[in-house]
Amino acid sequence: MSNDIPKIVVVGGGAGGLELVTKLGKKLGKKGKAQVTLVDSTHTHIWKPLLHEVAAGTLDSHEDEIEYLSQANCSGFRFRLGRMDGLDRENKQISVAPTINQEGLEIIPRRKFDYDYLIISVGSISHDFGIKGVRDHCLFLDTTKQAETFQNKLLQAYLRAHTQGKPLDEGQLNIAIVGAGATGIELSAQLHEVSHLLTAYGLDEVKPQDVKISIIEAANRVLPGLPENLSAATEDELRKLGVDVMTNERVVEVTDAEIKTESGKTIPAAIKVWAAGIKAPEFLKDIDGLETNWMNQLVVRQTLQSTLDDNIYAIGDCCACKWQGHDENVPPRAQAAHQMASLVYKSIINRMNDKEVPEYEYHDYGSLVSLGRYSTVGNLMGNLSRGSMMIEGFMARLMYLSLYKMHQVALFGPFRVVMLSLSHLFRRSVHPKIKLH
Numbered sequence: 006m007s008n009d010i011p012k013i014v015v016v017g018g019g020a021g022g023l024e025l026v027t028k029l030g031k032k033l034g035k036k037g038k039a040q041v042t043l044v045d046s047t048h049t050h051i052w053k054p055l056l057h058e059v060a061a062g063t064l065d066s067h068e069d070e071i072e073y074l075s076q077a078n079c080s081g082f083r084f085r086l087g088r089m090d091g092l093d094r095e096n097k098q099i100s101v102a103p104t105i106n107q108e109g110l111e112i113i114p115r116r117k118f119d120y121d122y123l124i125i126s127v128g129s130i131s132h133d134f135g136i137k138g139v140r141d142h143c144l145f146l147d148t149t150k151q152a153e154t155f156q157n158k159l160l161q162a163y164l165r166a167h168t169q170g171k172p173l174d175e176g177q178l179n180i181a182i183v184g185a186g187a188t189g190i191e192l193s194a195q196l197h198e199v200s201h202l203l204t205a206y207g208l209d210e211v212k213p214q215d216v217k218i219s220i221i222e223a224a225n226r227v228l229p230g231l232p233e234n235l236s237a238a239t240e241d242e243l244r245k246l247g248v249d250v251m252t253n254e255r256v257v258e259v260t261d262a263e264i265k266t267e268s269g270k271t272i273p274a275a276i277k278v279w280a281a282g283i284k285a286p287e288f289l290k291d292i293d294g295l296e297t298n299w300m301n302q303l304v305v306r307q308t309l310q311s312t313l314d315d316n317i318y319a320i321g322d323c324c325a326c327k328w329q330g331h332d333e334n335v336p337p338r339a340q341a342a343h344q345m346a347s348l349v350y351k352s353i354i355n356r357m358n359d360k361e362v363p364e365y366e367y368h369d370y371g372s373l374v375s376l377g378r379y380s381t382v383g384n385l386m387g388n389l390s391r392g393s394m395m396i397e398g399f400m401a402r403l404m405y406l407s408l409y410k411m412h413q414v415a416l417f418g419p420f421r422v423v424m425l426s427l428s429h430l431f432r433r434s435v436h437p438k439i440k441l442h
């Protein structure tokens with residue numbers, strides 16, 4: 006071990022990384038038993054499953070953001086701003102790219118951080134599969150900034166349509182979402198709600214029915230990763246809302262004005278969103294000889310240690326971990342990132358006490374998909390039965406909200422979460438239901 010106390014570096018303060026670094030900071034950092042450091046390329050954390058609400062404008066990102074410096078201060082870890090772009094396993098160092106401000110000035114130089122234990126939890130980004138035009142013409146929902154860009158674009162399109170004094174051009178207010186996973190589905194329902202709210206808030210030259218929302222999916226059903234009854238119920242709800250659901254349609258090209266599919270369809274849309282698959286960030290692809298897969302994910306053993314280096318762990322969306330008893334890997338979900346963070350916490354404590362490292366087993370508690378104020382649908386995996394049980398409505402909504410509450414409890418403890426929830430309720434009672442600028 007270098008120097009006196011071990012150096013633990015967590016890269017990426019997302020759903021998994023921030024929970025892990027908070028626990029390690031409280032247990033080890035505060036007591037001086039280890040130096041715990043979080044490195045993230047942004048100043049703040051937002052729970053990614055909220056991003057579609059930021060994009061639709063039903064959530065102001067500033068309301069739910071957590072400042073890393075403040076979290077570090079209360080939890081006993083250090084925060085260092087920067088984007089990891091390299092690894093030197095021999096010298097046990099990571100390198101972090103310089104931070105450049107909006108004027109192009111370097112405000113933080115390139116730095117290196119030593120580690121004894123390194124945990125990589127840098128999440129994932131959208132995968133465009135090399136399809137022509139996607140990068141240039143689609144919006145993505147990988148970061149808060151991208152979600153805010155979407156919201157600005159939507160508002161501008163509305164304002165233009167409201168004031169132009171002539172009928173809408175073809176596709177002018179069409180929104181096409183590629184990918185009918187949870188992100189695409191949840192976004193479409195939120196947008197439907199927003200189209201009604203914006204008219205109600207005075208942009209009434211545009212009628213809700215002027216906004217045409219389409220979802221384009223290559224698989225033969227929406228939510229292809231979830232049970233079929235859930236897909237059917239969700240598709241039914243979406244059709245009732247007037248969302249145009251197109252399945253078995255593989256996108257082959259995106260242009261400024263439309264989306265083209267393999268079957269020859271063209272879907273005119275001014276706003277196009279890509280939510281059709283993920284990959285881990287590019288810098289992981291050839292990272293000092295560690296094993297990665299076709300999605301750039303770091304391949305890990307059941308202990309979540311990388312296959313070639315015991316001191317490097319990977320958790321969350323950026324790791325490829327075998328799902329025991331299944332032919333696939335653990336899916337990229339917030340609940341998996343949360344469980345993995347708990348396991349790596351135990352693993353490091355055990356290693357510091359010369360005990361065995363535990364092995365990870367993914368527990369799938371089911372999935373919930375929010376259709377905004379209209380409905381929530383989901384499946385719960387039973388402990389007693391081997392199958393899953395479908396739930397809908399109020400109970401599903403409560404369980405959906407509890408996922409986020411569990412994340413908040415891991416970060417702040419139960420008392421502060423009650424206070425936060427109350428202040429959120431009060432704020433909501435005086436602010437408009439959507440962000441209007």
Ligand SMILES: Cc1cc2nc3c(=O)[nH]c(=O)nc-3n(C[C@H](O)[C@H](O)[C@H](O)COP(=O)(O)OP(=O)(O)OC[C@H]3O[C@@H](n4cnc5c(N)ncnc54)[C@H](O)[C@@H]3O)c2cc1C
Nearest residue numbers: 017019020021046053054088089127128321322337338339
């Ligand atoms: C719109 C949307 C809706 C979703 N809905 C759900 C849902 O309902 N249920 C569910 O279970 N899952 C959902 N997910 C998936 C879920 O958000 C992810 O599985 C989860 O956030 C993964 O956690 P993570 O810790 O691996 O990474 P993330 O939470 O993505 O965090 C990654 C962190 O790493 C940082 N980072 C990235 N690269 C670097 C670098 N090079 N150096 C330093 N820092 C870096 C980022 O800034 C970020 O803070 C949704 C995702 C999206 C986008």
